Amino acid sequence: MMRSTLTIFILLLSGNLVGQVKHSGDLEGALLIPVNTSKSFKQEVRGFGRKQEIGLHKNPHLFEAERNTTWLKLAIPQSGTFIFEIKPHLVTDDFDWMLFSQSRTLATALLKGSASPLRSNNARTDISLKGKTGLKEGFTNLYASPGPGKSFSKPLEVRKGDTLLIVIDNVNSGKGFDFVSNLKLDAAALDGKITGRVTNSANKAPLAAKVVCEDDSTGAVLSQTIADSKGNYSINIPLGKSVNVTAQHQGFIFKTADLRTKANSQLDLALDPITNSARLTLYNIHFSPDKDVILPGAVPELERLVDILQKEPAFDIKIIGHTNHNPFADSRYLQRLSFNRAIAVKKVLLKSGVSDERISCSGMGGKSPLTNSRVAEEAIKNLRVEVVLVKREE
Structure with missing residues (x-):
């Protein structure tokens, strides 16, 4: 009888985190999760995304195949010791996970079933631990094969610039889970x-x-x-x-x-x-140059904005995008770019459960600069997103 298993892969790699999200059920569409945060998922992605990335194999340290997968991505800002914990919402769910070192041939190796994990834990779920698993201090085992075994494995030493990719796979469509990560920085950092x-x-x-x-x-x-x-x-x-x-x-x-x-x-x-017409200037929502693609560092700022909207249901918002004042650029192009960036922020809020009716967007282009300074650290403040709170009339 096939047991219900939720499988987690962690892939350690170096490289640029920024990319165009395509599908969170596939590696190339991994969801960005900052380290040292907690993220709750009410439901795993149904199915394996647009393509099945794990092939057939006989390696006891790998799981059999993808069923319902969600990919996550974490960037490592400083060297230190990384741990994480998976907390299932349904304690009888069985979580497995595996850790790999990235190479250019990793995707091919996964498809062939020949990838060699640095860590893996495929142990049967421990109800006494409420089904929790992950990397935890005090454990020295690198692997746990299917069946009875330790639910946690040895912490991972990581370096500044590394990126962690995590795929979570559930045999059945489960009740979701919480993912909690922690990076203990080197003392000198x-x-x-x-x-x-x-x-x-x-x-x-x-x-x-x-x-x-x-x-x-x-x-x-x-x-x-x-x-x-x-x-x-x-x-x-x-x-x-x-x-x-x-x-x-x-x-x-x-x-x-x-x-x-x-x-x-x-x-x-x-x-x-928080009052009517209060204005919030978000300098840290950065975009790729000349695009409306939000960069990874913006995630915490956007989550704080979502938190305000969840705790203040009587307020709607106006999102206003701004660019720098470039005399050599077409003003219509700058206005369109700033509007598209405001729309990009709105899309993030919608995915977080904020109602479309609570959000309006506009773009100012470079018409309202905060500074005329040519110093880069000051001039970059013109590239901003502003949010105006609007109290809804009774």
């Missing part, structure tokens, strides 16, 4: 510190806000803290690296600052209350 104060912009009152440092290119969480009752915070960051520091608090619009620090510094953040 967070060699700087930012201190500051978070306040209410309306009355200067302190806010015990959550403060997060994220990698600018991947969106990965590097460190986080909670400000004290006086609004004061201190957070460790990597020096000489582009990062985003964000403060967020219930009932307020989050605020993000782009930083590339060379020494310890001060950063005060004043948050605006």
Whole structure:
């Protein structure tokens, strides 16, 4: 009798994370998930995507074939130790997973069934652990063959610039799962510190806000803290690296600052209350040059916007796209590009469950620059997305 098995492949590779998503049931359409975050999936993808990527084989460390697959992708911003946990919503689901080193011939090797995993865990589900599995500290086994065995395997040492691709395969269409990843950075990676104060912009009152440092290119969480009752915070960051520091608090619009620090510094953040006509400027929703393709580092910012809309159902939003003011570019082209970028943001929100009726879009092209500076770090602020909150009339 074939047992119900949910199989997870993890593929370790180096390379560019940015790509055109095609189908999340296939490797080339893997969903981007920043490390050090938790992601919940109510349902796996039904079927194996557009093509079956795992062939027949006799390797006991590989699973038999794809059934209902979901591919995930994670970029590694700093060297360290990577662990993850799969938490099934239905504890009787049986999760298997495998870890591979990427090569140009990996796709072919998977199809032929000749790929050699660095790690694998095909052990039978352990109900006492609520079906959980993954990579966990304290385990030394590299493999677990089908049948009784340890549910977790040895943590993975990763390097800056690596990317993890994960495919989740369920024999039956299951009830979904939570995926939780954690990257324990090498001690030398967070060699700087930012201190500051978070306040209410309306009355200067302190806010015990959550403060997060994220990698600018991947969106990965590097460190986080909670400000004290006086609004004061201190957070460790990597020096000489582009990062985003964000403060967020219930009932307020989050605020993000782009930083590339060379020494310890001060950063005060004043948050605006959520009110009608409040404007949120999203500098960290970056796009591919001259395209409306959203880059990976934008994921956390978009998730925070979704969170606001979920917690504030009385508000609709207007999304306004902006480009730089390029005197050599056709103004109609810039207006169209900015509008398409606003639409790209809207599509992300729709996929996250936000109603289409709550969102309107427009593009300003380069008509409303924030600065005329030619300094790259300042001029790039003109390439932004703005969101205006509109309270719905009763």
